[in-house]
Amino acid sequence: MKRLLLLTGWLLGLASVLASEPTGRWVATWATSQQLTEKGNLPPEPGFTEATVRQKLRVSIGGEKLRVRFSNEFGNSPLTIEAAHVALAEGFADAKIQPGSSRALTFRGAASVTLHSGATVISDPVDLALAPMADVAITTVTKASPSDVTGHPGSRTTSYFAYGGAAPDAADLPEAKRTDHWYFMCSLDVWTRRPAAAVAILGDSITDGRGSTTNGNDRWPDILSQRLRANPATADVAVLNHGVGGGRVLRDGLGISALRRFDRDIIAQPGVKWLIILEGVNDLGTSSPETVAATAQELISAYDQMITRAHDHGIKVYGATIMPLGGFKNYDTPEREAARQTVNAWIRRSGRFDAVIDFDAVARDPANPARLSAATDGGDHLHLSAPGYKVIAESIDLGLFTR
Structure with missing residues (x-):
């Protein structure tokens, strides 16, 4: 009986402590x-x-x-x-x-x-x-x-x-x-009592905001954040921009590869519930015409690995299709365009992603689908303009970020 009373007292004390702890x-x-x-x-x-x-x-x-x-x-x-x-x-x-x-x-x-x-x-x-x-x-x-x-x-x-x-x-x-x-x-993290969570975006210079306005906060993740804030059902969804200029998925570029930084930038971030992957154009563009078809298959395998790693941590993964590269410097070859189409077909049809965000369909020129449209092209035929970033950000279904 004495042990029972002691256990009961300990449990009541623990309940009191837990009740006094702030939830958040x-x-x-x-x-x-x-x-x-x-x-x-x-x-x-x-x-x-x-x-x-x-x-x-x-x-x-x-x-x-x-x-x-x-x-x-x-x-x-x-x-x-x-x-x-x-x-x-x-x-x-x-x-x-x-x-x-x-x-x-x-x-x-x-x-x-x-x-x-x-x-x-x-x-x-x-x-x-x-x-x-x-x-x-x-x-x-x-x-x-x-x-x-x-x-x-x-x-x-x-x-x-x-x-x-x-x-x-x-x-x-x-x-x-x-x-x-x-x-x-x-x-920067915040402590909140609200049912908040974050979407992390893994990307290259297009996500990093090349072509956006300095101090203007008009990268496409910024516009997405504004839209989430304005929608009551998604107002507590944070946006984390993990774009790296010149970044690649498979190999290091100006920064370390997406595969290398995946745990640091995605898994280790507190509160991440969703992941958008928009990266791969530099892998294709820096591969030779003779090797780019093999690079496309490597990219598909890398996406598959990142999906598995994210799912192990309860993170939903949305695949964004690679936008046109036609007209951009040395990236524009028939072999690289074919490889882009291979990768995008897998993103759209494999069923491995929890959802698809089809930026390619939104940003391309209907009359010349291998190129960006005049409404989105930032001038170099790869990066978008500030209005172009707004176009792709406004195409995202906010329902993807409701629980």
């Missing part, structure tokens, strides 16, 4: 894929030496509090962040933040953190409520950085570099140097 979860609301920054995409001199760096981004869903993840994945030596702050941004035209909104980021309570080569770190939670589609500024202070810098060159967003001891919570950095790249920061 962490969900990524913004993310970008990390790459080794090429020399031409490094910041202006003196770079990260005694630098206060303010970088801006737009989240998708909101939340009660947040945390930020930084990466030194490609660094050849440790990176020390001396201080870091997060704040609500005053748009993207300059380095201004909203007065009184800056909060210090900590790491196990410490103001600074050192990331060894290859490492990432997640900040402690910060009590800063974010509204959906909020503009956020992340400011870091560094004394130096590795010579091999981890970042995301295709940010299409301006970052601000100030020197002379500028404080990370300064309302503005008026004398800052500017560069249109992101460095070291790779994701």
Whole structure:
């Protein structure tokens, strides 16, 4: 009897503790894929030496509090962040933040953190409520950085570099140097009590937004995010843009291959429920006419593997067809067009994807299906214009993201 009473008391105590715990979860609301920054995409001199760096981004869903993840994945030596702050941004035209909104980021309570080569770190939670589609500024202070810098060159967003001891919570950095790249920061998560989840997008420069407007947030994932926010049934679906300029599925390009970064960019992101794959045109375009048919079969096998890996984690996978490459530099050959048709036929008809998003059908010229239409072509016959990105984003059925 005594044991029974003790067990009953323990269970009642546990129930009381569980009842007092806040219900909610962490969900990524913004993310970008990390790459080794090429020399031409490094910041202006003196770079990260005694630098206060303010970088801006737009989240998708909101939340009660947040945390930020930084990466030194490609660094050849440790990176020390001396201080870091997060704040609500005053748009993207300059380095201004909203007065009184800056909060210090900590790491196990410490103001600074050192990331060894290859490492990432997640900040402690910060009590800063974010509204959906909020503009956020992340400011870091560094004394130096590795010579091999981890970042995301295709940010299409301006970052601000100030020197002379500028404080990370300064309302503005008026004398800052500017560069249109992101460095070291790779994701921002929100804590929410709402039934939120995320769709991650695995892609190349078309998803990364080449041809979109710098600081305009008009890449096709941005337009999708706006549409999801405006629809009550999908308002809590976050959008994570994992596009990499020049990216390929099978082999490394300007960034590591989609197969290599799959776990990092998809599986490891908190709250991912859906995955869109729009990648493969660079695999076809960089294969020779003699080998591109074999590359098409390799791509199909790679898609099949990614579907299996995602399904193992309860993630639905939507296949987006590869859009036309006709007229683009050296990509345009009959053999590559035939390979594109082979891959797209498999995406549409194999039944392996949970659904198909047929961007090819939306973006192509009806009179010349091997080429982009005038309404979508960004001018180089491969990348889309800002209006073109809007066209493909508006073609997506939002019902794919309801539970």
